[in-house]
Amino acid sequence: MKLAIDERWNLIDKIAKQVVKYGTYRSTLKDAIEEITVKPLTGIPIAIAVLYGFWAFFGAFAGFFTDGFFVKFFDNHWLPWLQGVFPGKGGWLYYILVGDPTASNCFEAFGALTSGLFVAIGVVLPAIIAFYLFLTILEDSGYLPRLAVLIDTVLHKIGLHGFAIVPMILSLGCNVPAVAATRALETKKQRFMMAVLLAIFIPCGAQLGIMLEIIPQYVGFVMIYLFAGFFIFGFILNKLIPGKSPEILLDVPPYQMPIGRNVRGKLWIRVKGFFTVAIPFVLLGVIIVNIMYLTGFLGWLANVLEPVLCGWFGVPKETVGPLIAAFLRKDLAVAQLSTINMTIYQLVTSVILVSLYFPCVATFAMLIREGKEEGWRGVLQYLFGSLATLTAVVFLWGGLIHLVWIILGVV
Amino acid sequence: MGDPNVGKSVVFNRLTGAKVMESNYPGTTVDYTRGYMRLDGKDVEIIDVPGTFSLEPKDKAEEVAVKMLRENRDSIIICVIDSTKLERGLYLALEIIEEGYPIIIALNMWDIAKDKSIQIDVKKLEKVLGVPVVPTIAVSGEGIKELVSRIKEASPPDIKRVVERAGGVK
């Protein structure tokens, strides 16, 4: 026998009346804090303070390991040692694995075992740990959903509801799980929009870490530029794509003290994911780019693309190497950019280009997988939809920054 | 099964010792996970599914949950309910009962209900529903042992009897 919906609720009422008793309930400090953290007037300043804490923590933690220890280890010990003992100096294998024999630091050498390991372990790993540690604490304490409520109004403008903030924040760690998390959104339109916007505009934790290392004073600017792009293109996509973006009532969980065991467990899952996915890809990326360089393909491609790169974006043609590396890993690409001789404005432009122009392979594969959830038509829609958005974004948003520099008169 | 953000994944991790991402916000689990636990000397498969308010799915994640329920006709359902939102959890539990699945209810977040001085008469609820009901605090592990020991008591109650015992649906 099945009950009608009304009957079911009536039955629940009856049961609840018999078994539940509500005691006198006075609001506690916890309730009061729950209230003021979601009210915009008080909530926004608190959110600013929390985000400030996030950045300060991230910077201090990553700086401690990277600048304090890893740079010293890799530049003063690992690199000279490897340059000394690796056989066949000047040979192609040496070039691929150790890189430039005259290099004095691991950014410049660009071998798989030098720059590759340095970027993956020395720079990105501490950043990833710092990021996930803070994120996990924010998650488990219950603050994150409140941030979602606060940002809800803004997201509504681009047809997404507040919970889209969860994939967004996850995305700052790694785009791959973030794309998977879009599944919790209600309509196909929302899922597609969010997945594509995330993959294009939000830099992942690995990229953030390396950006902090290379252009610390411009990271804020790059982030704001990317987020602005996120909202502007979100607004456009919302108008262009047919379909509905219904409201959703979201349920805010209570504040809780994060439990140590839980935080450790989650941190471990995420860092392990980094080790198994990121490190092989970084090494592979270095090897592929080096092979392309040795065979002369990279030089040829640089000349072919020169009009676009120099003319439209105003960056040197050598950036084609990092752009290839960015297919595999964005962090690697940014590290590689730092070794190219160019002005700081060109560097900022090329960092933005690297972020925008193609999601890394892992993210792109995830996008297609999400498309598959909707059948073969979904695959095609995700594939061509994301590529079309991508092309538009790269040329418009990437070109715009060049225009900004021209107007400011710095190029 | 249960509503979103009631602690299904935490219960799952407690039962299987597996490591599924668990977070203090709804929608952490968007796909199902299989795990195994020992029950009376046998390996039993347990499936963790995304949260859903009802058996009429509204999004992809909820679809997964309902699909898993329909595909596993012979399974026992552990229905996790947020003690502070009993009514909403019961809605799903009743739907599952109507479908004829054997069910056991975990009244999770018992500590928070206590803090909010919400008192639930567990014995009475068991009697009315005719299924085992166990209060749990999954994050700290309290009540999980009892939950495990009573899984075998789970039996599909007749919804007509439930209605009778509750005193009608009008």
Added chain:
Amino acid sequence: MNKETKFIIGRVYFTVFGLIVLGIGIIEILLGLTGRSFEYGIIEISGEFLLWRGVILFSAGAFYLSGVKNFSDIRQYAKIVMASVMVWIIAGMQIFGMILESIPGGEEGGWFNTLEGFLATYSPPYIPSLFLLPFSLVVFYYIKLIEEPRGEDKNKRGNSSVNRG
């Protein structure tokens, strides 16, 4: 001293403290906007994110001032608690940064810092939030005072173990 007097003292205390926090916030915002810094004795107003720290302190000051009205109402008092939390975030991150900075040696130095270098990291001048930190801790005293009379009818947390029925 009875409770009422204590509350009055608290209100005066947090009004004064709030005004100071607000003032420092304004100074930091102005310096942040103009890109300048300020140093006097053991206080320095400079460093990264100065503008943002100013915005946070300014808001915290405003929270203090709006929270002193109906001070003993928990919903009002929560603003004072959150204002203090905001001060703690800034000060806490500063201290955290100092600790991490003090351990490794400098760019050309060895793995670890020398003892002098280690101690030098902790020497003044400090940012204003570090001076505000100890004074904001008074907040705990009043949390206790406000929650006290209501605590009696509440279940103690320790007893909330799981018992059926």
